[in-house]
Amino acid sequence: MSCRLSVNLNKIAALRNSRGGAEPDMLRAARACLDAGAHGITVHPRPDARHTRHDDVLALAELTREYRVEFNLEGNPFAPAREGYAGFLRLCELARPAQATLVPDDDAQLTSDHGFDFAGEVAALAPLVVQLKALGCRVSLFADAGSEVSRAAAVGADRVELYTGPYAEAFAAGRADAALAAFAATARDALAAGLAVNAGHDLNQANLGAFLDAVPGVREVSIGHALIGEALYAGLASTVTRYLAIVSGR
Template structure:
């Protein structure tokens, strides 16, 4: 079965807009787990626009207590700065079950593309080795059209996370057939290279079921923006349970 990891970044966005600790990121994560979510994802950025280093520590403790997966996302090339010790340093502190490497820059509103493995592979190789030495499973963000899943496997990645933004947009436009064929082919090529397949970005209740019916053996979906938005109307418990029914 595909597992659901809930991304709670948006809870931190709301908290940071006012200051203080409300809404509480850890309590929101606990509510998602109580509803049956299989894990928690966060993507701390160097500018601390949402998740902060202290959130990472608190969520690591929660997920250890609950014996569920903690998935920490980030750009391993982003340099440390005040309030952000660097992605590998955060992983060394939190020891997440999964580290997902994403090539996002400071100016990006959100993650919007995968790695170029031919360009970045040799730079990623030692970082992946360091993360695996910490006990992390390593996933790398990838475009469905990437021709280089074999390189991702060769540099040590365990999984790819397929960037599903283009599929979500095609689905919203009412013509998802070509995108689904592309993603199904990508999953098969990644699996043939020995990689597990995760998926994430702009997945929602409206498009998730169709995606999972078409794309084989997706191990995990990481969903945040849509899920938190839907929960504003239905509540976290009901929304997480709705996603679990789709899975």
């Protein structure tokens, strides 16, 4: 089965919010990606609305239904609701994404930088997974290489998303082999437990192919920061097309 590409649009929202107003337009960017063949759209709304906002989530949910592609909503299910942020479960209830990806980031984090401690957090995750699946969402849990991913299956999750930041750092430093071995072993553990495997964070055109060649069973990659940065030079459609060429057949 070929790996699928979901484009994360957080950086489009961050650029818009830095100036105020409506430009660049999230829906126009999403349409450009989907018209180029992207398999889905991802956003990770945070409680401080630093990039993707409540209204963006609802509009993108509608757009992805129009295109009949998957909408992947990421977030910390433990972050409390507050003004301007309804809470992750409430957003999922309103948007009904195809996939809910749970991520253990706190308010102060610049970006997601680690997966769940499954040994310590599995009990708290279990009822949240049940609630999300009752909404019709496939549930994926953010996971580090080397973590006890089999515990994700025990709480009813469908997938894990491997946090690939350490691999990207190792690749850039010219020492990717050990990192790839660790990610491949974790992916095999996930597959053995009946989980599907996603991956994301700091993947780019230079390092993605090697990752997919080495790590078995990757069903989906979610790519935003690098893709949007590369698109500043080559354009969104062209950049999405290049990523699709990398993931196709893998």
